[in-house]
Amino acid sequence: MSANIKDTGLQTAGMQDESDRLIAGDINAYLERHEHKSLLRFITCGSVDDGKSTLIGRLLYESKVLFEDQLETVAAESKKFGTQGSNIDFALLVDGLSAEREQGITIDVAYRFFSTDRRKFIVADTPGHEQYTRNMVTGASSADAAVILCDARAGLLTQTRRHSYLVSLLGIRHVVLAVNKMDLMRWDESVFNAIYEEYSEFAHGLGIESITAIPMSALEGDNVTAPSTNMPWYRGTTLLGLLETLKLDDEAANDSPFRMPVQWVNRPNLDFRGYAGTVSAGIVKPGDDIRVQPSGRTSKIARIVTMDGDKDEARAGDAVTLTLADEIDASRGDVISTSEEPAGSADQFETTIVWMHDDPMLAGRPYLLKLGTQTVTATVTSIKHEVNVNTLEETAARQLELNSIGICNLKTDRVIPFEAYTDNKGLGGFILIDRITNATVGAGMLRFALRRADNIHMQAVDVDKTARATMKGQKPCVVWFTGLSGSGKSTIANIVEKKLAALGHHTYLLDGDNVRHGLNKDLGFTDADRVENIRRIGEVASLMADSGLIVLTAFISPFRSERALARSLVAEGEFIETFVETPLSVAEERDPKGLYKKARRGELKNFTGIDSPYEAPESPEILVDTGALSAEQAAERIVSELRKAGMLEALAASE
Amino acid sequence: MSQSVETLNQLRRQAVELRLAGTTVKETAERTGLSAPTVTAATKAYREGGWEAVPVGPRGRPRSPGSDDAANAGQHQAEAPEIAPAQQQYELPEFTIDPARRTHLERLEAESLHIMREVVAEADKPVMLYSVGKDSAVMLHLARKAFYPAPPPFPLLHVDTTWKFQAMYAFRDSIVDDYGMELIRHVNPEGLRQGVNPFTHGSALHTDIMKTEGLKQALNEHKFDIAFGGARRDEEKSRAKERVFSFRSAEHRWEPKAQRPELWNLYNARKRRDESIRVFPLSNWTELDIWQYIHRENIPIVPLYYAAQRPIVHRDGAMIMVDDDRMPLNPGEVPEMRSVRFRTLGCYPLTGAVDSTATTLPEIIQEMLLARSSERQGRMIDHDAAASMEKKKQEGYF
Numbered sequence A: 001m002s003a004n005i006k007d008t009g010l011q012t013a014g015m016q017d018e019s020d021r022l023i024a025g026d027i028n029a030y031l032e033r034h035e036h037k038s039l040l041r042f043i044t045c046g047s048v049d050d051g052k053s054t055l056i057g058r059l060l061y062e063s064k065v066l067f068e069d070q071l072e073t074v075a076a077e078s079k080k081f082g083t084q085g086s087n088i089d090f091a092l093l094v095d096g097l098s099a100e101r102e103q104g105i106t107i108d109v110a111y112r113f114f115s116t117d118r119r120k121f122i123v124a125d126t127p128g129h130e131q132y133t134r135n136m137v138t139g140a141s142s143a144d145a146a147v148i149l150c151d152a153r154a155g156l157l158t159q160t161r162r163h164s165y166l167v168s169l170l171g172i173r174h175v176v177l178a179v180n181k182m183d184l185m186r187w188d189e190s191v192f193n194a195i196y197e198e199y200s201e202f203a204h205g206l207g208i209e210s211i212t213a214i215p216m217s218a219l220e221g222d223n224v225t226a227p228s229t230n231m232p233w234y235r236g237t238t239l240l241g242l243l244e245t246l247k248l249d250d251e252a253a254n255d256s257p258f259r260m261p262v263q264w265v266n267r268p269n270l271d272f273r274g275y276a277g278t279v280s281a282g283i284v285k286p287g288d289d290i291r292v293q294p295s296g297r298t299s300k301i302a303r304i305v306t307m308d309g310d311k312d313e314a315r316a317g318d319a320v321t322l323t324l325a326d327e328i329d330a331s332r333g334d335v336i337s338t339s340e341e342p343a344g345s346a347d348q349f350e351t352t353i354v355w356m357h358d359d360p361m362l363a364g365r366p367y368l369l370k371l372g373t374q375t376v377t378a379t380v381t382s383i384k385h386e387v388n389v390n391t392l393e394e395t396a397a398r399q400l401e402l403n404s405i406g407i408c409n410l411k412t413d414r415v416i417p418f419e420a421y422t423d424n425k426g427l428g429g430f431i432l433i434d435r436i437t438n439a440t441v442g443a444g445m446l447r448f449a450l451r452r453a454d455n456i457h458m459q460a461v462d463v464d465k466t467a468r469a470t471m472k473g474q475k476p477c478v479v480w481f482t483g484l485s486g487s488g489k490s491t492i493a494n495i496v497e498k499k500l501a502a503l504g505h506h507t508y509l510l511d512g513d514n515v516r517h518g519l520n521k522d523l524g525f526t527d528a529d530r531v532e533n534i535r536r537i538g539e540v541a542s543l544m545a546d547s548g549l550i551v552l553t554a555f556i557s558p559f560r561s562e563r564a565l566a567r568s569l570v571a572e573g574e575f576i577e578t579f580v581e582t583p584l585s586v587a588e589e590r591d592p593k594g595l596y597k598k599a600r601r602g603e604l605k606n607f608t609g610i611d612s613p614y615e616a617p618e619s620p621e622i623l624v625d626t627g628a629l630s631a632e633q634a635a636e637r638i639v640s641e642l643r644k645a646g647m648l649e650a651l652a653a654s655e
Numbered sequence B: 001m002s003q004s005v006e007t008l009n010q011l012r013r014q015a016v017e018l019r020l021a022g023t024t025v026k027e028t029a030e031r032t033g034l035s036a037p038t039v040t041a042a043t044k045a046y047r048e049g050g051w052e053a054v055p056v057g058p059r060g061r062p063r064s065p066g067s068d069d070a071a072n073a074g075q076h077q078a079e080a081p082e083i084a085p086a087q088q089q090y091e092l093p094e095f096t097i098d099p100a101r102r103t104h105l106e107r108l109e110a111e112s113l114h115i116m117r118e119v120v121a122e123a124d125k126p127v128m129l130y131s132v133g134k135d136s137a138v139m140l141h142l143a144r145k146a147f148y149p150a151p152p153p154f155p156l157l158h159v160d161t162t163w164k165f166q167a168m169y170a171f172r173d174s175i176v177d178d179y180g181m182e183l184i185r186h187v188n189p190e191g192l193r194q195g196v197n198p199f200t201h202g203s204a205l206h207t208d209i210m211k212t213e214g215l216k217q218a219l220n221e222h223k224f225d226i227a228f229g230g231a232r233r234d235e236e237k238s239r240a241k242e243r244v245f246s247f248r249s250a251e252h253r254w255e256p257k258a259q260r261p262e263l264w265n266l267y268n269a270r271k272r273r274d275e276s277i278r279v280f281p282l283s284n285w286t287e288l289d290i291w292q293y294i295h296r297e298n299i300p301i302v303p304l305y306y307a308a309q310r311p312i313v314h315r316d317g318a319m320i321m322v323d324d325d326r327m328p329l330n331p332g333e334v335p336e337m338r339s340v341r342f343r344t345l346g347c348y349p350l351t352g353a354v355d356s357t358a359t360t361l362p363e364i365i366q367e368m369l370l371a372r373s374s375e376r377q378g379r380m381i382d383h384d385a386a387a388s389m390e391k392k393k394q395e396g397y398f
């Protein structure tokens, strides 16, 4: 071997001895045994440079899962990038991206695999750097246990606390506090005790089921797989010994009531309709009474179909296909539950949200929410507070920045079946997706429903939108003008309104003058306020459309996602996005109110086009180019487009 | 305040009795003078291990400064890192098999089925990359399970280089026939015209043109938006970093520093037109899992994985099988017959064989496990490729 791998005596006695004997002697017995080993998924986390990757490298090295060529490669790389002189830098076994090796930090989570005589392990080595918290959360979401490292020299840092808090939020039951780099603190017991005391105090508020502290040197291997001779004062177990014996509760979900989110409806022919999905909790058998949520229809399980033949039961975690005794309708996103004790359904929740994107989370902005197998539109209605990860104190917040954690009320656009995250991760954990970029921007955990949907009954009104619109001989719609300041939205919208009135239509124009001074006078021009401004206008426009009017709105409305929100508030086909296109230079030259000049002088902050972006519509229903058309011509175009779209005729009475 | 261990244990037993009689944790704590967490811990110990598990042992190391009183021992175990010498920790309970408990293979299988169904539910036009190897064999088998009784609702795509082993082509055609799958075979027409081959162009260029470019062409041509691949995280260090749903730009690039967070089993399959996603349902499987599953499920694999007498020449320290007469022999070189098998299958001129007598799956597994501390001979050619796997992936390679 070209580099000097420190000989730790490889006291891995017990780890693989039995296995080695069996592999050589009785391979079938080995395989039988290996197949029945339990599986523990764990993560390493903690602050940057505390030694997480080094620890995993060490574990892999000592559990002999590394091949000689891999060791040789890492030995060569250690000389090039390593932090350990001519010795092996174990972190390089795990930090697999070139950027990570160059910078000596972990950026994204690495999944590695090893096993002992007893157990199989999947370990996720997560990054300590705050910037990459989302990757730590990714690794932690599927873990049974967390090894939280702490540099004995530095003690508890913000990231140690942040990770501990995230670990508890995600419901990880077992925490190991690894007080690492004891070699640099002369293996001093009081250092270990002090850190442990401080941690216990902090962790007390977190509600973690078991916490075990181990003094360690990941680099030298002390208390990793073999007991440390440098710390005779510590008589507890080694890290691996502990991981091998942690009690798993992988069967606990079987004790909960049965739930299965429908993933895919299997209809190979007219005689077969099966609901494919993964059981998220409970046990189900043919003959069991079930309820499909949210529709509430009931039936019985007919068969549990698999390619290996029908089963007489399915348990939490099984991926199966169920058939029902009755021809009832269920589709992707629905949940099949035991009928006595179905899941809850609601459309408003209190949630904990971990924000994972550079653009802050804004209340009022719609996001896609994926929970189980359903994807719906969700809006944060209010941020109750943000959690200070250092002190666990609650602070007020208008928005959630990258890596912040907040308690938020959230509203979905329809009623969804759910459970509290603490009861069922599969029906209580969700992700938030940006509707424009499709990025995963947040993750959350449902705490409870704010209002059970079972209790809401929409007031059924006899005089409905159709009736009202028919009286007016028009189709209600929202003509949503958008464009830069000075593009001519208000001017054109005014002319359009006059023309429509002349044709006998009943309209209403919402613009800055009648909205900013009344309904929205409490709002300023920050991003969060702009979102709220548009949300309110959207809601008002939607009510007016419901009353049968043709509504015109004239606001800059620079963000695509807010226009998408407004669109989602009215019925399909009723939102007519009208883009008044004007190059910035032209609008700035016109500058009817002198605003661009002010903004250029820095007297106006967040001015669209200057220091705040304008996101042009990607496919507006109507586009008018004010470079080519006069305001009068533009208005004429819009009216003729509305006529073409059938808005100026009476609704068919039969509808 | 300090209590004797004896008193403490009496209180713990009393607390469990109270809890069993229906007393709340709060009230139990008040009545016994123990803290609520201790009450919970004692009750939990009882549930898991009966009365014997309730008492705690005496503590073996000096009290830590300012630590809580002994009553709370067993709650934060760290407060009293166990007194037992560490070696005793290895005296584990008897290894038992609980037949109702799902094995790790069953769990892996369920996870893969879930992933595949998510793809089919959310993709516009999915496809499965089929490389004819053992991982593809397992992936196809899982796909048949996921959609049973329907056939897998997507075609297979074989990005062919024309340099695969003859046995692989024969196997591929028979499998496609047996399972009634649609197979799309794509060969980079450009590469074909230029006669790209591993001998004159070298392994890197050959792989780049025939595999990476070929793959991108096929995906673009058929407008596949989600493609299944059989890669595993245990194969290589940059793969260990990759998500199950791995997002690719319109140019098929992987951006390792900006991967989407991926929590629980919630996969974000959304993308814009022209963007695509590679999905790896075998991400969490290891090589051993694959073999063991093939064994358990009786999955057919290409015979080249089993040892047999094969004509071999030595090239750059690797044993290369002379699979057809396109293989240029050096002057005077005569292929030697040798009992060998292959651990991975690719283009025959680039795939090294290993000496072996393993003709059954358990024997293969045995060889694989014992080989762990020796050199992996079959990987010689993979070697330079492995160092640049991250780069190749960024360029659109699987």
Ligand SMILES: Nc1nc2c(ncn2[C@@H]2O[C@H](COP(=O)(O)OP(=O)(O)OP(=O)(O)O)[C@@H](O)[C@H]2O)c(=O)[nH]1
Binding pocket: A046, A047, A048, A049, A050, A051, A052, A053, A054, A055, A083, A084, A089, A091, A104, A105, A106, A107, A126, A127, A128, A129, A180, A181, A182, A183, A184, A216, A217, A218, A219, A220
């Ligand atoms: N002396 C000493 N150094 C250690 C020990 N463990 C890790 N180190 C060193 O600490 C540095 C950081 O180690 P890493 O394993 O990369 O730390 P990390 O926690 O994975 O860092 P990030 O993933 O970037 O957050 C390296 O130089 C290691 O060699 C230890 O027990 N003792």
Ligand SMILES: [Mg+2]
Binding pocket: A052, A053, A054, A091, A095, A105, A106, A125, A126, A127, A128
């Ligand atoms: Mg690291």
